[in-house]
Structures are given as structure tokens and as C-alpha cells.
Amino acid sequence: MDYTFVAPKSEEELLKEMKDEGTYLMSGGTDLLVKIRIGKVKPKKIVSLSKIPSLKFIKENSEELIVGATVTHAELLEYKALREEFPILFDAVYTIGSPQIRNRGTLAGNVINASPAGDGLLALYLLEAEIELSNGKIVGIEDFVTGPSKTALKKGEYVRAIHIPKSKWDIHYFEKVGQRNAMTISVVSVGWLIKCENDKINEMRMAFGSVAPTVIRLRDVEEFAKGKKITKEFVDEVSKMVKSDVKPIDDVRASAQYRQKLSSNIVYRMIEEGIKC
Amino acid sequence: MLVRFKLNGEEVEAEAQDDERALDFLRRLGMKSVKEGCGEGECGACTIIVNGRNVVSCLMLAPELDGTETWTTEGLSKNGELDPVQKAFVDLGAIQCGFCTPGMVMSAKALLDKNPNPTEEEIKKGMEGNLCRCTGYFKIVDAVKKAAKEKN
Numbered sequence: 001m002d003y004t005f006v007a008p009k010s011e012e013e014l015l016k017e018m019k020d021e022g023t024y025l026m027s028g029g030t031d032l033l034v035k036i037r038i039g040k041v042k043p044k045k046i047v048s049l050s051k052i053p054s055l056k057f058i059k060e061n062s063e064e065l066i067v068g069a070t071v072t073h074a075e076l077l078e079y080k081a082l083r084e085e086f087p088i089l090f091d092a093v094y095t096i097g098s099p100q101i102r103n104r105g106t107l108a109g110n111v112i113n114a115s116p117a118g119d120g121l122l123a124l125y126l127l128e129a130e131i132e133l134s135n136g137k138i139v140g141i142e143d144f145v146t147g148p149s150k151t152a153l154k155k156g157e158y159v160r161a162i163h164i165p166k167s168k169w170d171i172h173y174f175e176k177v178g179q180r181n182a183m184t185i186s187v188v189s190v191g192w193l194i195k196c197e198n199d200k201i202n203e204m205r206m207a208f209g210s211v212a213p214t215v216i217r218l219r220d221v222e223e224f225a226k227g228k229k230i231t232k233e234f235v236d237e238v239s240k241m242v243k244s245d246v247k248p249i250d251d252v253r254a255s256a257q258y259r260q261k262l263s264s265n266i267v268y269r270m271i272e273e274g275i276k277c
Numbered sequence: 278m279l280v281r282f283k284l285n286g287e288e289v290e291a292e293a294q295d296d297e298r299a300l301d302f303l304r305r306l307g308m309k310s311v312k313e314g315c316g317e318g319e320c321g322a323c324t325i326i327v328n329g330r331n332v333v334s335c336l337m338l339a340p341e342l343d344g345t346e347t348w349t350t351e352g353l354s355k356n357g358e359l360d361p362v363q364k365a366f367v368d369l370g371a372i373q374c375g376f377c378t379p380g381m382v383m384s385a386k387a388l389l390d391k392n393p394n395p396t397e398e399e400i401k402k403g404m405e406g407n408l409c410r411c412t413g414y415f416k417i418v419d420a421v422k423k424a425a426k427e428k429n
Contacts, residue, residue, distance in 0.1 A: 005278070005295035005340045033298075033336045034317045046295075048341065074330065098406020099384065101318060103330040104337070182405030183319060 002036075007048040011055070011134070011160075017047045018156065025049060025158055027070045028104035030097065031113045055160065065164045066132075073102035073110075073120070085166060088191055091174040092123035098183045108159045114145045117186045117210040119176060121145070125207045125215045126191050130163040138163065145214050169193040171275055176209075177262060179253065186210045187254040188262045194225075196277030201225045210253075211246035211263055218245050230276045239264045280343045284308075285352025293339035299325070302339035303349060310350035310379035314408070321407035324380035325349050331387035333406070350379040353386070362386050362424040371420035373411035381407045385421045394425055 003022075008014045018025065022044030026032050035041040049055055049070050057068040058079050065086065067076060073093050076082060083090045096102055096110070096119050110120040111131060124141050131144045134157050144152050153159070171194035178184030189209035195202045204225040206218045221241050228234050248259035269275070280293045284306065293302050300323045303311045311334055314322030318336040325334045326348040353360035359367065362385045372378050381404065388395060388403035395403060400421045409417065 001294050002296045005338055007340070007343075028336075029338070029341075030318055030336050033338075037317060046338070048338075050341065097318070098321065099387070099403060100321060100324055100331050100333045100406040101336075103332050182401075183408075 030105040069108040089123040299337040300334040365420040365424035371416040
């Protein structure tokens with residue numbers, strides 16, 4: 001047997017179980033079990049979170065949505081208020097994997113996996129989500145994810161929940177470009193949120209996935225967009241900025257050059273789709 | 278560890294290795310409809326239904342089946358009669374080499390149990406985690422439509 005398996009029934013038990021060297025926590029296992037299979041991860045012990053009731057919840061108050069660590073993508077998509085109040089998160093999570101993956105994988109797992117291609121992660125960057133750790137610490141998503149497959153999580157800590165602040169946006173857009181439509185990992189993913197004032201942009205947030213070591217926010221574009229109308233000239237400028245902001249790499253899915261070109265072209269969806277304030 | 282669960286409607290108790298995949302465990306219990314294709318959650322050939330949801334058994338550990346209600350294609354027919362989903366696949370010839378079929382049937386069943394009247398788009402979305410190397414997708418979509426009609 002390569003590793004042992006335990007499924008503690010409370011967070012107290014979990015803290016005890018995770019002390020051993022070589023322990024990995026697992027919720028859906030859709031990333032971890034693949035990493036074990038290819039030999040990238042060699043656990044001595046797997047601790048399943050699935051039997052801990054206090055980690056399985058979706059709560060809401062006037063300021064935020066709080067998603068427990070073991071809530072699956074499917075459960076999140078079925079949560080009624082998600083589509084209405086967090087459409088960008090709905091759209092992103094809806095494109096993750098397949099029904100089978102969405103039935104097992106979790107939003108918290110998507111965060112901890114810290115892939116630059118994480119679809120759920122891109123929406124969380126745009127919504128400026130915060131990660132609640134087991135010791136009560138709250139860390140902003142951009143500080144939590146420190147690199148590809150790297151997070152600020154320290155030994156003995158685990159993620160308890162994800163806090164997503166409520167905010168109203170007039171325009172939301174998410175697109176994932178992959179090698180096919182179904183069950184694909186993004187070659188480039190993009191999302192933006194826009195608040196309008198009259199016919200101009202009041203506030204914009206823009207993020208890209210799969211073009212840098214982590215998902216990135218394009219703060220220069222966001223700053224530039226303030227007070228602008230969405231015209232061809234505006235998008236020409238944004239496109240140029242995107243081209244210099246993204247730092248993609250070559251991999252099996254696409255070349256760096258293709259990713260850079262795609263990133264700078266994809267913002268023309270604003271014109272194609274007739275997006276305006 | 279000892280895994281106690283409901284498999285195809287019957288209480289089952291069986292010893293599993295901690296690091297054994299649900300896929301290998303179920304095949305060991307005789308559920309040979311559960312196929313290994315890619316072994317990494319991409320192809321859906323090993324799809325089973327656990328607590329009402331379709332999942333890939335290659336990305337699940339056998340001990341995780343403990344306490345669940347699990348279904349494989351073996352459990353679908355009743356009194357020698359095929360399930361409407363199985364029957365539609367047979368009637369419309371939505372089977373070529375047949376390797377992906379049990380997984381396809383389980384995903385179709387999970388979809389129709391949740392959404393008895395899916396649109397073509399919903400069928401494609403519901404079946405997106407199951408690949409057919411023979412690429413007989415048109416007939417598979419037709420079979421899911423037919424099964425929906427007969428169930429209603």
C-alpha cells in the first residue's frame with residue numbers, strides 16, 4: 001500500500017490527523033489523485049475532508065457569500081443566488097471540467113491547486129475573494145496564491161472557507177479558450193467586470209488566466225479604463241496594454257506567441273459582442 | 278479498510294486497500310461494466326453514480342464509497358428488462374465498439390434523473406465528460422432524447 005487513508009469526522013480530529021509527515025488533505029481529489037498517478041505527489045497518508053460537516057456549507061450575509069471548503073462546483077452552481085448575484089463566478093465554474101469533475105471537485109480545491117489556468121480562481125481574482133484559514137486568518141486571494149501550485153498555506157493550516165464580497169456590476173464577461181469546448185484546460189482565459197456611469201466606464205476589473213505564473217489582474221488597463229467609453233479606439237489601446245502585460249510560456253497546449261496574440265485579440269469581444277455602457 | 282455501502286440496491290461489505298481506486302475495487306467486486314480508459318478523469322469510461330451524481334471512479338478512492346449509495350450499469354435492468362436509457366442506446370445503434378457505452382449510459386441516467394426533459398444543448402453539456410473514440414456522438418445524443426421521451 002502506497003498510502004493510508006483516513007476520514008476524520010470533525011475539525012479537531014482533522015488537526016490531529018494532519019500532523020504526520022507526508023500527509024495530504026483531499027476534498028474532491030480530482031487534482032490530487034491525478035498528481036499521485038503521474039508521480040508528481042507521493043503522499044504517505046491522505047486525509048479526506050468529506051466527512052467533516054462543519055466544512056460543508058454555503059452561507060450569505062448582506063456583505064458576502066461564504067463557501068465552505070468541501071462545497072463542490074456542482075453544489076455551488078445549484079445555489080440559487082449564485083447566477084443572479086455572482087454571474088461571473090457562475091460562468092467560470094460552469095466551464096470547469098465535466099459534470100463528473102464538477103460533482104467531485106471543489107472551489108477551495110481549485111484555489112489550493114493554484115493553477116494559472118484555474119477557471120474558478122479567475123472569477124475569485126475579479127471578485128477579490130478572501131480565503132479563511134483554519135487559524136482564523138483571512139488572506140486576500142492574490143496574496144494567498146504565490147505561484148503555480150504554490151500558496152501561502154503553512155504546515156498545519158488548512159482552508160476553511162472562501163469569502164466572496166458582494167458587489168454589483170453592470171457588465172460581466174468570462175471566456176475560456178481551449179483546444180475544444182468540453183472538458184478542456186484553458187489556453188487563455190479572460191474575464192472582466194464593468195460598472196458604468198452614464199455611457200462611460202466608472203470602474204473596470206480585468207483578469208487573465210494561463211498567461212503568467214498565476215492568474216493576473218491588469219491594473220494598468222483597469223486604471224486606463226476609468227471614464228472611457230467602450231469604442232474601437234479604446235479597445236485598440238487596451239489590446240496593446242494586454243499584449244505587453246501578459247507573460248505566457250510555451251507548453252503542450254499552446255505556444256507563448258499564440259497565447260500573447262490571443263490575449264490581445266480577445267479583448268475585441270467587447271466590440272464583437274456589442275458590449276457598451 | 279472495511280467498506281460498507283449500497284451497491285446496485287444491495288448492501289455490500291468488502292475489504293478495500295486504502296489506496297485502491299473505486300474503479301479497481303468495483304471491478305474486483307464483479308462490476309466489469311466499469312471501464313478504465315484514461316485513468317485521469319478525462320474520458321468518463323469509468324463513470325458510476327454515487328449518491329445521485331455521476332462521478333469518475335478512477336478519481337475516487339474505494340474507502341470513499343463507504344456509506345454511499347452507488348450504481349453501476351449492472352444495476353440498471355429490472356426483472357430482465359433494460360432501463361429506458363439502455364434500451365434507447367440499443368434501439369438507435371448508439372453503440373459502436375461499446376467501450377464508452379456503460380459510462381455514457383450512467384451519465385445519461387444521472388442527467389435524466391435530474392432533468393427529465395433536457396434540450397439538445399443540455400444533453401451535450403450533461404454528456405461532455407464522456408468521450409467516444411468511435412465518435413458516434415449524433416446517435417448518442419439521439420438516444421438520450423429518445424430515453425427522455427420514453428421515460429416521460
